[in-house]
Amino acid sequence: MAEITLVEAVNLALARALTDDASVVVLGEDVGIGGGVFRATAGLQKRFGPDRVIDTPLAETLISGLCVGMAAQGLRPVCEIQFMGFIYPCIDQLVNHASRLRTRTRGRLTCPMVLRSPTGAGIHAPEHHSESNEAMLAHIPGLRVVVPSSPARAYGLLLAAIRDPDPVVFLEPTRLYRAIKEDVIDDGEALALDTAFTLRDGTDVTLVSWGAMIRETLLAADRLTENNISAEVIDLATLKPYDEEALLASVKKTGRLVVVHEAARTGGFGAEIAASVAERGLMSLLAPVERVTGFDTVLPLPQLELAYMPSVERITKAALRACAYA
Amino acid sequence: MAEITLVEAVNLALARALTDDASVVVLGEDVGIGGGVFRATAGLQKRFGPDRVIDTPLAETLISGLCVGMAAQGLRPVCEIQFMGFIYPCIDQLVNHASRLRTRTRGRLTCPMVLRSPTGAGIHAPEHHSESNEAMLAHIPGLRVVVPSSPARAYGLLLAAIRDPDPVVFLEPTRLYRAIKEDVIDDGEALALDTAFTLRDGTDVTLVSWGAMIRETLLAADRLTENNISAEVIDLATLKPYDEEALLASVKKTGRLVVVHEAARTGGFGAEIAASVAERGLMSLLAPVERVTGFDTVLPLPQLELAYMPSVERITKAALRACAYA
């Protein structure tokens, strides 16, 4: 057991999966010789060989499409798309093939693949390197979309994703890659998918988020405590399918909901969370739902990216507003 | 003035735009010699020549990318993606370039392009020919997403889209292409974008939809009238940016909201509509919001597609439930 970062936890889970299951292969740009631009695959090619840890040509459509073929033949491909801004060419393969191969063939062929990609802003990266488009992917039937928010959850959820018999998009918050260290036991234990994590119990307001924004959300919860407001913090972790029952149970208890995400507001996944409560938890709502999100603007280059991202301040204000509502 | 179908109205608007503005070009697969697989571009190449009505190679990424370059040089490209199931390769160009060229260059270069594509199920088409993924596109900052629901609106909104100085995705409901005829005056008058159409005034419940589902929604409104329920029917028409004020004003009046769309439920654009009301119209809500949508399944092949799509029955039941709520 050791204190490791989130990116080290990803590396640990990949190594574990490659060790335990000969059908696991890792592929992507720079994942081999280079060990990944974030070092997520560091050392893996040396240990498991270039046939199983594959440096692909620079072609995202290819990478995602290869996975479909490999998976149909019983391999468990785990591909890396270097940044979420380059994931779009994969959507064709995800929608038209990966997510529906099982349905199309009535289970004759399946697609146990994992598509890993860094997500999110806040590291002063160049243009197109800081996107958060989880909502686009979470809309795709037949797919799973998972976003870890800590090293331990990254380790356990990635193992679960790799072992899952269906395609999973696994989005790793770059801002958290090295920001926090946590004890992670490399025991090969997977965490449950499709299950939210209640990171903090509370009674006055429910704060729902995922990925990097969990940090600001927890800090906002601290601020709220100083104001004698007890906030419950839920990490959705799996966006598709999301843990609607956990969400509704919490809102039933608190009567107030603040959803936080980095992605643009319109059509962001926060809309789905708010909609769910408006449909099935409306009568427990004591105040309007609050969405604290990125703006409906193009994500600015680094000089303004922090102004774009939800701040602890904005989250706290929204929660205070919800609690003050009468 | 003549009674024409929606696809004829599209053809009329394209011809008008090509006539009025020499910078307009039409491109896509089969749009020239063949006149489009739905005949939307029939006769245009003969009238305006192969340089302005271009049969492209079979390559969607190319088609959308060409538009960005053409538009940056002052042309007004209107491209056709033959079916929405083939639109995914364009998302890279739409997100990374078309929607942000103006922002990236602080207005130095702009992207007045229109990407047309048929959308929706219900015509017993082959696999991948019946998709409704407007929510993915409506999440993209800097883009406009428009969905007409009648011949006259198709004509007026398409002209507006072509004249708009920014990129617009224009989704044409295949199910409506020939289903309804309407008087359309070819007067070159555009309709306002970003503005919802209230197709029917009502006081008891607000039914919000767009595109092909407007038909079922209106039929449901009829059924509700038989039940002495007065339904207001709003055609959103522009999804990005959508007419939030019209939505909120209606819900304020009726206190009840049913959102109807064909796309899968989770992360569909109905979530955004419901979320908006949960945030800004909560206290006028007398009943839980209802979403009547496609299921979170892969859109089935024709034999089951009708079972997948929201029916008049389902919409009516949802509205009745909302009205019966106490």
Added chain:
Amino acid sequence: MLAKDAASDASFAIVAEFQIRRRAYLAASGEILAPLPLSAGAAKDLIPLYRGMVLLRSIDTKAVALQRTGRLGTYAVALGQEAILIGAASAMREDDVLFPTYRDNGALLWRGVTIEEIFTYWGGDERGSDFSVPRQDFPICIPVGSHAPHAAGVAYAFKLKRQDRVAVCLLGDGATSKGDVYEAMNFAALHKLPVVFVVNNNGWAISVPLRLQTGAATLAQKAIAAGMPGEQVDGNDVIAVRASVAEALAAARAGKGPCLIEALTYRLGDHTTADDARRYRSDDEVKAHWQAEPIARLRKYLITQSVWNKADEESLVADCQRQAEEGAARYLAMTPRVPASMFDHLYSELPDAFERQRKQLVEGDDG
């Protein structure tokens, strides 16, 4: 020292050279143009290929009849292109994997997919893609070219598992304009993967003629960009297609890597039942190409080799029609699927989150 500009100045070293050849054995007249390859066997060994092509044409005819009478969805016949589908499929080993398009029902039929499965798929029912055999062939690919990376991925799995199997990816001429097809070919050649790309160059992509698809003189030369061999074959010559694919399969199996085969033919029919080709091409053009179609020329050859006669022909036609009718009957007799089955096979196990929706579907109510 100065000289005139010289883009292609012969004084500059040639660093690479390439050739594209065209293979043909059987002329439209039924005459032999070149020594037949071993894969052709004796004349009588060609009879199964002939039967396969004729059966395909009967199935296509029946499919169109079903579509015209509202009992089948949109369907794409392979009229005039039978030699490519039968030639390629017949060269494959059972445990190879085929990647078909909507045009390639004939290749699936030869591989063992039943007539009713084909009708079931085109009838709008996913069960048609649950092939009884071959279990590992990919379902029909509709998004043009998007299956090429799958073929490369499957081939990579074969290589990794040290299996001597080959992936065969069928493509149209239009598909060669797709970037994903190029990406797949480039990767396959890079890793010398066991995959064979066969392009059915029927001259049309719906209404778009080949001359508007690419400026390249041949489609076979698309292979050069990927760094693999490419060749043209007469796609109306089943002997040539079969020989070319057989050799490509053998090379791929032997670890020599992929190749691209451009089979030249012509789409004698409409693009699909939803198309009317007279809108964009002349009857004369079509009539001219009927002279070159693959079935008649093989029949002529078999007759001249006196391994085929009028009686054989009549019984074959009757037999094919019977098979088509029986297949259609079995398809039409199938019990329809219940709506809720759209939730089956969505995931290996339906997540709890979607149970409510399944229930709503069953009860026809969103409540």
Added chain:
Amino acid sequence: MLAKDAASDASFAIVAEFQIRRRAYLAASGEILAPLPLSAGAAKDLIPLYRGMVLLRSIDTKAVALQRTGRLGTYAVALGQEAILIGAASAMREDDVLFPTYRDNGALLWRGVTIEEIFTYWGGDERGSDFSVPRQDFPICIPVGSHAPHAAGVAYAFKLKRQDRVAVCLLGDGATSKGDVYEAMNFAALHKLPVVFVVNNNGWAISVPLRLQTGAATLAQKAIAAGMPGEQVDGNDVIAVRASVAEALAAARAGKGPCLIEALTYRLGDHTTADDARRYRSDDEVKAHWQAEPIARLRKYLITQSVWNKADEESLVADCQRQAEEGAARYLAMTPRVPASMFDHLYSELPDAFERQRKQLVEGDDG
């Protein structure tokens, strides 16, 4: 009659043949290998190119210094590849349009983009892409290869408007694996569009060596799939790059269509300031390639032609450093943008629907 199988049987007709040549004039030693092209002019005419390459290297050096001290974001130097950027840009006409990547700051500089604009962009401020000149050049493209279709689209517009302008699209070796690049080349060749594709083959795509990018013997042959000419040039020979691009531009302007130029060089520096190349390649390999770098060889030639001397060199270096310093100073003196400006230029006019958000941003409150 039977014959042995014959995949490449010489008896089959050759239907297409292709050659790729490599052009080089100036050896690493500074000696001349072939008669110089007209575009080279007299020896003294090469001095501006030399100055351009030295300035680029100084700007790159300054950029890295700024990045290391936290005053600039990630930056990609063009170390060793200056001849490609200066050679290509110097061959262009002012009203041509350039499509640069993150590696091509040097080409933009030559085109008239200011040093502070370049630093502003890499400093994380969109204003850096609002080039004072040239107004119509595209901003730096980060998603590799995705600008190739733009170049084709712009070239199409030139052709439609009967303008004799040319689009120049700069690509890396890694970019040649992207399907969109192939699609763009295929369309450009099909319509004989005025666009020139220049591939900076520096041997690496971050940590991926060329041998893992493609199995093709050259990158120039990628042009063959598109049906256009391709050639290799010594990318460390600014005379060769300039001549090759100049001829390609002339041909494109004359309506002869596009071509692909593969410029062979080596990435002497890290991929970007975020990279550490020692992780994946040896210092010896890098040292060896320093022998071939483009600036020293041109200096040698200029000196042997006695149009350049030590004094010239010293004043040039000083001048370039001064320009870099002054550019940096102007960049650092800029007033930062206000957050709300992220809503400017989102659309031609901000839709009402987003006014609330802009207000929220200004007030730092979602209420």
